[in-house]
Amino acid sequence: MAPYGSDDSTMTEEADDRYTGRRKAARYVVPVAVVGVAAATIGLVPAIADSGDPDLPEITAQQLIDRIAESDVQELSGTVKISTDLGLPDLGGLESSLGSGAMGESGDGSSADPSAKLMELASGTHTLRVAADGPDRQKLSLLENAAEYSLIHNGKDVWGYDSQSNEVFHGTAEEQKDEQRDVPATPKDMTEEALKAVDDTTSVTVDGTAQVAGRDAYRLLIKPKQSGTTVGAITVAVDAKTGMPLKFTLTPASGGAAVIDAGFTQVSFAKPAASTFDFSPPKGAKVTEEGEMTAPEEHTERAAPKSEDELAKDFEGxxxxxxxxxxxxxxxxxxxxxxxxxxxxxxxxxxxxxxxxxxxxxxxxxxxxxxxxxxxxxxxxxxxxxxxxxxxxxxxxxxxxx
Amino acid sequence: MSQAEAMQAEVTRTVSPLWTFGLLRSELVTTFRRWRTLALLAVLAGVPILVGIAVRIETSDGSSVGGPPGAGPAFIAQITNNGLFLVFTALAATLPFFLPMAIGVIAGDAIAGEANAGTLRYLLVAPAGRSRLLLTKYATVMAFCLVATLVVAVSALTVGALLFPLGDLTTISGTRISFAEGLGRALLIALIVAASLVGVAALGVFVSTLTNSGIAAMATTVGLLITVQILDQIPQLHAIHPYFFSHYWLSFADLMREPVYWDDLLKNLGLQAVYAGVFGSAAWARFTAKDVTA
Incomplete structure (x- = not known):
């Protein structure tokens, strides 16, 4: 027996042994119980937090579309999670290694180039942060492992900052506008794209309500009437108060997981702090001005992006x-x-x-x-x-x- | 034998609530006086010095840190802007391996080392009780987590201040914060990193109660650490990744975002608490029911 461990029990040795034996085993109940409580908490808390679909007044699809159109949210900040599953092989790593190889040699490219960076959204799951304060000040940040890519529009300046490589891209707002519109990143952008396609070949209905990022929302269901398309359905959760689309889900006709699933996980319609949009290049960062970006395009190793560019030029036909x-x-x-x-x-x-x-x-x-x-x-x-x-x-x- | 002597000295005193602190103090003194501990801390302090000098030499001709983007530990590209970033780089470089390995050595040694040296039964002679002894041992290991992290941070800050400019710093979100706020965040990051090691410390103490060989306990803890780190890299196992104690370790970098992104940080702290609870209580169950023969 150990020096410590005897107790005040007056039982016989034998009974004592059996008692302590059982008591020893009983102690292991504690860690098992801790595991159980932890598992239950992980499993139950989201279920309790999900208080079901909110009760909202009935609304027609047309009214809801009008509300989206009228929606004039100027100030917001929030976190958006985007999952894209196009069924393509994951080329993310390959692409960046090819790109960096080419850039390393030419030394002219910038990893802070917004068009290149935002294409990363085309596959996988990403977390974005958005902030907006009127038409002149917006910020979009792509959260990466221990790094972040920020695209900041403040007045006439557009800054791209890649914290991982400490590179800065600088452009002016007029030239950037079209480029930014190429890549819809927020549920609102995507909804606008989807609603453009609405005509007599489409059925649009209101499909109940949902709770997104803690806000009550209507679900707008957009479904193609025709057969032959790969689009199964598009669901948009529209904030009941502001008419702002909060979540965009596109499911393929073939079934399975959503092809695109983009939604706010957290949103606030308060005015973001002014410092959010202030940016000046940090000391020692490499700044690339817009227009200096053409050099890497000519590099032969970037064959794939180059051919895409060529295709884009042929868009006239x-x-x-x-x-x-x-x-x-x-x-x-x-x-x-x-x-x-x-x-x-x-x-x-x-x-x-x-x-x-x-x-x-x-x-x-x-x-x-x-x-x-x-x-x-x-x-x-x-x-x-x-x-x-x-x-x-x-x-x-x-x-x-x- | 110093702790045994200390124990005997303590025994003569009457038992008071402060007694535990006496035990803790003697444990702390014994642990931090060991050459082994000092050597571990010296190695940890050396990492930021190496990183700092390497970056300084590479960028001495005005070029930026070379290599493809994404290579090297987090924040390494920003060190040349601001020496404070060396603190974050050094913590990011030591957290995956050096720090938990040092914790594994100290935690693995906590109980098994005493048993190995034959001093465990002398410790138990003291009227402290096994639970309290275990708690003291665990507290000592956690104190080592904190000290080890602070050693890395302070060494990095010193080297960073000597080799690179200091001043306002740019967060990874592109916003600017003052140097004082940057220092505050560095301290917070050091505390988060220390807290990230709580799970592996509990695991080490539990392993330490299973065996009478200090070396075996250390090797097992460090081996488990390496295994988990490897498994965390295998994409096919992504379903179980969130349950690995090391999975959210690098989330401390989220403190450098503006505004701070808390999701993963809170997950990390919660996970460490669960590991501490599970393996701490398992260590208690094992240690209080164990026959101590050495």
Missing amino acids: LKVIGEGWNSVATFDTGGEGIPSGSEVGGDFGGFLDSLGDKVTGKFGSGTVFQTRLVNALVTEDGKLYVGAVTKDALVKAADSGK
């Missing part, structure tokens, strides 16, 4: 086939098209084939590249068809376009 949700954009890339795997041969050919499916039709033959939302058909004569439609609809569009 863009035609749209079909209407509503089934519209397919088409344009002639002017190139040879993508060679099929057998033509290229070797490992690379196999890789190309594995990326897309071969299809044939009246238009000839081509390769379909599929994601969970957007599909693209590249024909062998160099035409590109892109749309949020199924593979069959894409082939049909290509046939009709011939």
Whole structure:
């Protein structure tokens, strides 16, 4: 027996042993109980906090859309969580390593370039912080591990600050405007995009209420009436008081997890502190002015972004086939098209084939590249068809376009 | 044997509520007087010196810290702006391995080391009770967590002040804060880092009650630490990652955002509390029911 551990019990040795034996085992109940309480807390607290859907007065879909349009939220700050699952392989790491390799050599690029940075939102889950104070002052921050990328618009200046590499990008507001609109990042931007598509091919209904970021909201359900599109449904949670979209969810027709799920996890409509929008480049940071960004584009190692740029230039020859949700954009890339795997041969050919499916039709033959939302058909004569439609609809569009 | 002597001296006194503090004080003195502890602290203090000198040499020609973006510990690119960032870089560099390893050595040694040296039964002769002895041991380990973190932070601050400019600093959100507020945040970060080690300290003390070999307890604790760190890197296991004690460690960087992003910080503190509760009580269950033969 240990020096300490005897108690005042007057029981016999034997009974004492059995008693202490049981008492020893009983002590392990404590850690088990702690695990149990912790597990119960983790499991139950969100369930209790979720007080169910709020009771709100009935409203028609048209009224709700009007309310979104009228919504004039000038001041807000909040946290947005965006999950994107296009069904693409995760190229995030690969892309950045390619990019940094190229930049390391040329030394001219800036990791603070907003257009490059915001494209990261295209896959995975990201946390953003947004703050706005009128049309002249906005801030968007992309939270990363122990780092942050901030895009600050204050008056005529637009600053991009990448804390990880300590690089600063500076531009002016006029030139930036279009660029920023390219990448819808908040639920409001996305809703505006979605509502643009609303016409007679779409059914819009109010689908009950929900609670988002602690606020009561209506759920607006946007559903394509046509078949052939890959879009299943779009749900928008609209704040009942301000008419501000708080959560945007796009589910694919094929079912499964949402392709895009963007929503506020925390939002406040109070005026953000003025210091939020103040930015001056920290000492020692590398500042890149807008217009100096062209150098890395010419670098051959950035083949993929370059070809995208070229495609973008060809957008002038863009035609749209079909209407509503089934519209397919088409344009002639002017190139040879993508060679099929057998033509290229070797490992690379196999890789190309594995990326897309071969299809044939009246238009000839081509390769379909599929994601969970957007599909693209590249024909062998160099035409590109892109749309949020199924593979069959894409082939049909290509046939009709011939 | 110094603690045994100290114990015997203490025994002669009457038992008072302050007695626990006497025990704690003697534990602290014994722990911090060991050459092993001092060597660990010296290694920890050396990390910021190495990082600071390396960054200073690399940027002496005016260039920025090289390497691809994202390489190296967090905040390393900002050190040249402001020496205070060396505190954050040093903590980010030591937190994944050096700090918890040092904690593992001290915690693993807490009970098993005494048993190994044959001094545990002398400690138990003192009318303190096993629970109180265990609590004292755990408090000593936690004090070491705090001291180790502060050693890294103070060493980093000194090196940062000597080698780099100080002044207003830019948070990672791009806003500016004054140097005084920056110092306040550095202190808060050091406290958060120390609190992040509470879980691994409890685990170490629990392992220490399982064996009579100090070396075995230290090796097991450090081994568990490495295993968890490796498992935390395997993407296929993402479902269980949030339950690893090390998963939210680097969330201390969120204190450098403006406004501070509390979500992960609070998750980290909660997780450490759960680990401390589970393994602390398991250590208590084991230690109070254990036959002490050495």
